[in-house]
Amino acid sequence: MRHLLPLALAFALLCGPVVAACDGENLVEALPQAQRAELEAAVAAQPFPEGNFWRATRGAQVLHLIGTYHLDDPRHAATLAAVAPRIEAATVLLVEAGPEEEAALQAAMAENPALLISEGATLPELLSEPEWRTLAEAMRARGIPPFVAAKFQPWYVSMMLGIPACAMQGIGAQNGLDRQLMRAAGDAGVPVRALEPFDTVFTLFEHLTEEEQLAMLRSSLPLEARGADYAVTLADAYFAGESRQVWELMRITSHDLPGYTAESADAEFARMEEAVIFERNRDWLPVIEAALAEGPVVAAFGALHLPGRDGILSLLEREGFTLEALPL
Numbered sequence: 001m002r003h004l005l006p007l008a009l010a011f012a013l014l015c016g017p018v019v020a021a022c023d024g025e026n027l028v029e030a031l032p033q034a035q036r037a038e039l040e041a042a043v044a045a046q047p048f049p050e051g052n053f054w055r056a057t058r059g060a061q062v063l064h065l066i067g068t069y070h071l072d073d074p075r076h077a078a079t080l081a082a083v084a085p086r087i088e089a090a091t092v093l094l095v096e097a098g099p100e101e102e103a104a105l106q107a108a109m110a111e112n113p114a115l116l117i118s119e120g121a122t123l124p125e126l127l128s129e130p131e132w133r134t135l136a137e138a139m140r141a142r143g144i145p146p147f148v149a150a151k152f153q154p155w156y157v158s159m160m161l162g163i164p165a166c167a168m169q170g171i172g173a174q175n176g177l178d179r180q181l182m183r184a185a186g187d188a189g190v191p192v193r194a195l196e197p198f199d200t201v202f203t204l205f206e207h208l209t210e211e212e213q214l215a216m217l218r219s220s221l222p223l224e225a226r227g228a229d230y231a232v233t234l235a236d237a238y239f240a241g242e243s244r245q246v247w248e249l250m251r252i253t254s255h256d257l258p259g260y261t262a263e264s265a266d267a268e269f270a271r272m273e274e275a276v277i278f279e280r281n282r283d284w285l286p287v288i289e290a291a292l293a294e295g296p297v298v299a300a301f302g303a304l305h306l307p308g309r310d311g312i313l314s315l316l317e318r319e320g321f322t323l324e325a326l327p328l
Contacts, residue, residue, distance in 0.1 A: 022164060022166035022167055022228045022231040022235070024226075024228030024232040024233075026229075027230065027253075028236075028237070028245060028249060031249075035252065035253075038252060039252060042251075043242070043244055046248075046307050046308055047307060048313040048314065049242070050241050050242055050325075051067075051325040051326075052066060052238070052241050052306070053066050053083065054066075054306070054313060054324065055323070055326055056321040056323050057321060057324075058319070058322065061321075063288065063292060063296070063297045063299060064083070064297070064298045065298075065299050065300075065312065065313070066083050066298065067243065067301070067302065067303025068178050068181070068302055068303060069176060069177050069235070069239075069303065070177070070302065071167060071176045072176055073176075073235070076177045076180055079177060080180050082326070082327070083181060083300075086296075086298050087185050087190055088184075088190070090295070090298045091190070091295035092192070092294065092298075093185040093192045093297075093299075094192075094291055094299040094301075095181070095192060096178070097198060099182065115156050117151055117152070117153060123135065123150045123151075123154070123217075124150050126154075126214055134221045134224065135157065135221060136149070138165070139160075142163075144160070153205075153213065154216065154217040155205040155208060155213045157217055158213070158217045161217075161221070164228055164230065165227065167231055177300070181298075181300050193287075195283075196287075200280065230246075233246055233249070243307070244307040247304060251265065277305055277308070277311075278309070281305055284305075284312065289319075
């Protein structure tokens with residue numbers, strides 16, 4: 001997995017890394033008519049390609065699902081108003097990472113040696129001089145001194161590059177929809193539980209060799225100049241309830257990138273979707289089922305987990321749930 005992974009991972013984890021400071025071009029709107037038609041057809045071919053708010057019922061069981069966007073945005077107010085009453089009536093709010101998991105992840109990222117190159121050459125030595133200069137400037141723009149970034153594992157740096165510099169303020173604000181929903185649960189006295197262990201993000205990269213990680217990092221660097229454009233496109237799609245659109249956009253536009261064919265890019269996207277999204281979805285399903293045994297549940301997670309062949313909605317449908325899209 002090369003340059004595709006950082007943006008796809010950022011989308012899977014953040015579902016639209018952008019705040020008001022990101023000022024760029026909507027890439028979907030800029031597409032030629034033929035590519036726009038191809039994109040629309042690809043989106044329409046996916047199960048449940050639209051919608052951020054759903055109700056799933058099976059007998060007396062009631063589950064509300066909200067696809068989230070992890071960074072701050074004033075448009076969250078309308079979503080929170082629609083979802084808060086469902087949380088107040090729930091027995092639990094399930095999220096990707098609750099307060100305890102967030103604290104454990106922060107501690108692990110501060111102390112975990114797996115994030116660092118423990119021996120051998122560091123990034124300035126592994127990359128060419130122009131590549132390192134580009135990366136050093138990208139890290140400065142994200143508030144990370146190059147001498148610190150030099151010791152990070154390539155996969156970790158690639159993940160950071162998947163979040164445009166203009167979005168870093170939103171990460172620091174820690175006021176994305178997930179956080180707002182957790183506060184609403186706390187105000188209502190509803191417990192918050194995590195869907196997965198805090199260290200799941202680390203296991204996504206265990207199988208990558210150093211060479212694969214470096215290829216992923218090198219291929220990320222040319223996208224740095226268009227980070228704001230991707231950020232704006234992601235945000236626009238999310239708030240239109242069309243998050244799947246951006247996944248398909250990245251897949252289609254990757255067909256023409258150097259070193260790729262349509263077949264190889266599609267195959268790489270399929271591997272990403274399986275590893276970063278679908279595998280996690282399948283792991284979440286027993287957690288959701290167990291929570292439903294206690295009463296009504298609200299589950300909130302990145303919006304890209306909703307659609308697709310093994311998206312949460314498809315998995316629930318196969319388990320006998322009736323699905324209904326709800327307005328926001």
